[in-house]
Amino acid sequence: MLARSVIFCAWLLGCQGADIFVSPTGGSTEIGSLESPFGSIQKAVDTAQPGDIIFLRGGTYVPSVNIQITKKGTSSARFTIRPYESEKAIIDGENMPGTPSAVGESLANTNRGIFHIQNAAYWQFFDLELKNGPYGIYNRDASNNHFERLVTHDNYETGFQLEGASSNNVVLYLDSYRNRDPRKNGESADGFACKEGSGTGNVLRGARLWDNVDDGLDLWQFGSPVTIEDTIAWGNGVNRWGFSPFEGDGNGFKLGGGSADKLVAGNHIVRNCIAFSNLKKGFIDNGNPGALTIERNTAWDNGDQGFVFKSSKSVLKNNIAAVNGGSSQVSIAGAATSSCNSWNIGGTWNNATFKSVDDPVVKGPRDTGGEIQGSNFLLPTSGTAIGATTL
Numbered sequence: 001m002l003a004r005s006v007i008f009c010a011w012l013l014g015c016q017g018a019d020i021f022v023s024p025t026g027g028s029t030e031i032g033s034l035e036s037p038f039g040s041i042q043k044a045v046d047t048a049q050p051g052d053i054i055f056l057r058g059g060t061y062v063p064s065v066n067i068q069i070t071k072k073g074t075s076s077a078r079f080t081i082r083p084y085e086s087e088k089a090i091i092d093g094e095n096m097p098g099t100p101s102a103v104g105e106s107l108a109n110t111n112r113g114i115f116h117i118q119n120a121a122y123w124q125f126f127d128l129e130l131k132n133g134p135y136g137i138y139n140r141d142a143s144n145n146h147f148e149r150l151v152t153h154d155n156y157e158t159g160f161q162l163e164g165a166s167s168n169n170v171v172l173y174l175d176s177y178r179n180r181d182p183r184k185n186g187e188s189a190d191g192f193a194c195k196e197g198s199g200t201g202n203v204l205r206g207a208r209l210w211d212n213v214d215d216g217l218d219l220w221q222f223g224s225p226v227t228i229e230d231t232i233a234w235g236n237g238v239n240r241w242g243f244s245p246f247e248g249d250g251n252g253f254k255l256g257g258g259s260a261d262k263l264v265a266g267n268h269i270v271r272n273c274i275a276f277s278n279l280k281k282g283f284i285d286n287g288n289p290g291a292l293t294i295e296r297n298t299a300w301d302n303g304d305q306g307f308v309f310k311s312s313k314s315v316l317k318n319n320i321a322a323v324n325g326g327s328s329q330v331s332i333a334g335a336a337t338s339s340c341n342s343w344n345i346g347g348t349w350n351n352a353t354f355k356s357v358d359d360p361v362v363k364g365p366r367d368t369g370g371e372i373q374g375s376n377f378l379l380p381t382s383g384t385a386i387g388a389t390t391l
Ligand SMILES: *[C@@H]1O[C@H](CO)[C@@H](O)[C@H](O)[C@H]1NC(C)=O
Pocket: 301, 323, 351, 357, 358
């Protein structure tokens, strides 16, 4: 078969892996080359060997079942899926099972995710848009994967979910928005979630999580440290779909939780993150009994309190809570400790305390590498090194 001989030649020439091509206009008799691309992403995945790159030609893919990823690469021979050159590849999951399931129905594990990644390792995904799926990315019991500049939106469950025994997964520059779960009336579709599992070394950096039905971010029954940096969550928890009864929670960053008998300690690290204009709270430990590190974050203009840490042994330092609703800006109790935060420093913290309370730059285009563009948004006029910065 030509595709395999291409791989073999590449190997003889000392190259790492082969290039495999897929196009929305490819057919079922094609061989996966640039001139004769596969029509099916699953076929490319099934054909790929460690070290191969699967290039998706531009356009919208509408597979009728989700894509199963189960192979393991190695640190020196990773699998890669990315668009070809600067083309734009969109995968629309609307034809997949579970889009949506009926109210109250469960969604079979195997049907979760436009990409269902399970017992797989060393996969890399770049620059893909995943919409209308039964979850966007669903990574379960899968480690050492890398996800960069993905957009997951309008999925019928969480946009990006890590679950189970999953370690060393790195998620950079994710945009995850307007995800919702009609089958649960908004109870569980978040922008990004780590749920029911454990595993070290998982990182979310530079994400934007907005207008999701439940929380921006949710670390529910995930009993290992997750590092969350440079991430912004806004507009979550608003019932934009007319669900009734509405079950969305509406926190920016929900950093724990679970049923009473299954609460686990996750010593998560949250640095340089912003929660603004969420329906409820900015940052909350939500029953997590762990020791979280909460540093240089800003909660502004949320409907309820900015920081709520009453269950954990968290250390909160150099954070800002301002212009939030609720009876007080923060609620810190039990074994949690705070120092050098806006509420420790005291004085006035209102809109005039900031250089800018206008958000178009943080909501606007990212820079070419994928980072959120820098602005004066929510920087204290005092110049004090406190709260989050996009600069
Ligand atoms: C603070 O600024 C935001 C954004 O302009 C505005 O919506 C809000 O009403 C302001 N709050 C106060 C108390 O002035």
